[in-house]
Amino acid sequence: MIVTTLKPLDEILESISPYRKILIAGCDGCTQPPRGLREAKTLKQLLELAGQLKGKKFDFKVTSVVKQCDSVLTTSALKPYVEDVEAVLSLACGAGPQTVAEFFPDLPVIPAQNSHFIGIDDREGSIMYDSCTACGDCILALTGGICPVTRCSKGLLSGACGGASNGKCELDSERDCAWELIYERLKRLGKLDLIRELAPPKDYSAKGWRVTP
Amino acid sequence: MNQKVAEPKVAVNINDDQCSRCSICGSLCPYDAITTDHENKKIILDIEKCQVCGICYSACPAKAIDTIYYSCSSVLKYLEKVRPQYKSDTLVIMCKGSAPDFSEVGRLFGVKDFIPLSVPCVGRISEEVLLGVLVAGVKKINILACDEDYCRFHRGSPLTGRRTIALNRMLEQLGYGEEAITLKRNSLKVTVDKDLCIACGNCVYYCPYDAPTLTSAGGISFDLDACRGCGLCVALCPAFALDLENWERARISDLIPHLLAEMKPPKILVFRCQWAVYPPLNGDMSPNIGTIDLPCAGRVEALHVLEALQNGADGVMVVACSEDDCKQEKVSARAEHVVTRIKEKLDQIGLGERINFSAVSPRYQGQVEEAVRQFRQSLEGAGAEKGAAK
Incomplete structure (x- = not known):
């Protein structure tokens, strides 16, 4: 999923301060929990409370889109709401506000979230881990399902650098050494021979800036 | 320093002089x-294990x-007064x-007017x-107990069943x-609006009882026999x-402004688990x-906390x-997490001190009153500080 966090409320308040009539648009998509209707309504109430304290009155509308990165879904879902609003406050990842900006060119759009990475969610402790860089050339089949491009601090492709101690990275003692994890996993799978397959230099041009699926 | 700290009064006591050592209490x-x-021929109550079911x-x-x-006498006295x-x-x-x-209960028994008596578990x-x-x-007594398998105290509802038959x-x-006494059973459960479901699986993760499942059709389905009505999902x-x-x-949203309109400042709205506090x-x-x-407490929504503040609550508890006393599967710990998360956000706009989470038990008298008193004091302290700053 895309991992996002809510921006500091002060920053959001500052961004929306020029406007009064604002549509808060949630997104039911990738994040967990989804930044959907509940998050949108909670944000509305928080901003109203903050506004009360500062003597500022807002007029919020609230809705949520199934996937804000989908231009068709977003356009049709937001159309009934945008008639008399001055700005859209988006709860989606970075793709959401950009979709809104593109299809409602006359409407200012403000992000309410900071987008961090494509991640794995450890729900129990609510800690998220970066797990995919979207490099465009996936090698997980060779690495036991653990991505060295993302999870090795140095992004090494062909085995550990030798700097790790006790399974932790030499650059960050809290971070697991991805290559040690890969080694253990391949050993468990009985596929240690894969680690000998030296990966050729990655073709980063494969990442691309546009693709046709 | 000769001051003695008074031992807190415990909710349940076995009076050794009167005890006949039959040990029915222990078996129930x-x-x-x-x-x-057996050595000292005494029946012993460990108050720390007691959940004050009254059985x-x-x-x-x-x-x-x-x-x-x-107690028998206080219930009878109360009923005489309100009758x-x-x-x-x-x-x-x-x-x-x-x-x-x-009103729902009246409908269940087919009576419009009745004297209501609401207690935490009818087993008491x-x-x-x-x-x-x-x-x-x-002339007529109707008893509404929880379905036997859902009795929060496990044996309260079954015991009431046997008691009713015998009486x-x-x-x-x-x-x-x-049938001078009619016993009915009921359990309150989750309801699902499938049109609104976005199939995110949040409820699947949080339900302690594995009641919901995500179906391949992209919707949610609940096993209502498994649902224990904690309200966390x-x-x-x-x-x-x-x-x-x-x-x-x-x-709950409707209740909030009504309650706050009738209260006097400093207004403290308390969302309380009905198993943590036994009100008079x-x-x-x-x-x-x-x-x-x-x-x-798992039923507490951040939205309701915010609604209370918006409607003029000075503090929300x-x-x-x-966690150990929770009558559900450690749901109270989740509730604390919900409160912590919304408090973090309220901190950002300077309202964090106006929300409080307290874990209490009815096994000692006055725990909730003390928690409320402390919160009120902290609210008034914060208010005075702000006043002085102006």
Whole structure:
């Protein structure tokens, strides 16, 4: 999923301060929990409370889109709401506000979230881990399902650098050494021979800036 | 420093002088809190294990057990006092766990007017109370218990079933007809609006009982036999697709402004787990405190906390059982997490000190009052500080 966090409320308040009539648009998509209707309504109430304290009155509308990165879904879902609003406050990842900006060119759009990475969610402790860089050339089949491009601090492709101690990275003692994890996993799978397959230099041009699926 | 700190009064006590050592209490206690000391020929209550269900109190043949909540005499006295308010000879005794809404309960028994008596578990209501109210002129007793498998105290509902059958047999011989006491059972569960569900799986993760499953069709389905009505999934559903019978979101939202309008500042609205706090039968009298009872603190929604602040609450409290005392599967810990998360956000706009989470137990008298007092003090302290800053 895309991992996002809510921006500091002060920053959001500052961004929306020029406007009064604002549509808060949630997104039911990738994040967990989804930044959907509940998050949108909670944000509305928080901003109203903050506004009360500062003597500022807002007029919020609230809705949520199934996937804000989908231009068709977003356009049709937001159309009934945008008639008399001055700005859209988006709860989606970075793709959401950009979709809104593109299809409602006359409407200012403000992000309410900071987008961090494509991640794995450890729900129990609510800690998220970066797990995919979207490099465009996936090698997980060779690495036991653990991505060295993302999870090795140095992004090494062909085995550990030798700097790790006790399974932790030499650059960050809290971070697991991805290559040690890969080694253990391949050993468990009985596929240690894969680690000998030296990966050729990655073709980063494969990442691309546009693709046709 | 000769001051002695007074021992807090415990909710349940075994009076050794009166005890006949029959050990019925120990065999009925759902929490193994009562044991027999064979060497010293004594029955011993471990108050730390006690969850204050009142089953031992209601079952003791020697009347050797005291309780500070809903004792026979206080219940009878209360009913005598309030009876003139009701134009009815029918008493409905209900467990709070299955009956937060009196009108729904009336419908269940097919009665419009009745004298309501709402207690945390009907298992604490003894034969003495039931016979006492009949002596006092009540013609019909209806009891609403939780479904046996859902009794928060495990044995309260089954015991009430046996008690009702036995009493009815006796009362029939006295000419009360076949069913002087009618027992019904009920459990309140989650409801799903499939049109609103976004199939995110949040409820699947949070439900402690594996009641919901995501179907391949992209919707949610609940095994209602597994649902124990804690309301956690309802409080966390990102799409408002879930609700809880009798503790609906809208019902709680409607209650908030009404309660706050009647309160005097400093207004403290308390969302309380009905198993953590046993309120007096005649209600909570402080004009500063408003209370909303919940089936479990897990039902608390951040939205309701914010609504309370928007409607003029000076402080909002969530009062829950401790994690170990939680009558659900450690749901109170989740509730604390919900409160912590919304407090973090309120901190950012300078309102963080106006929300409080407290874990209390009814096993010691006055715990909740003390928690409220401390919170009120901190609110007034913060208010005074702000006043001085101006």
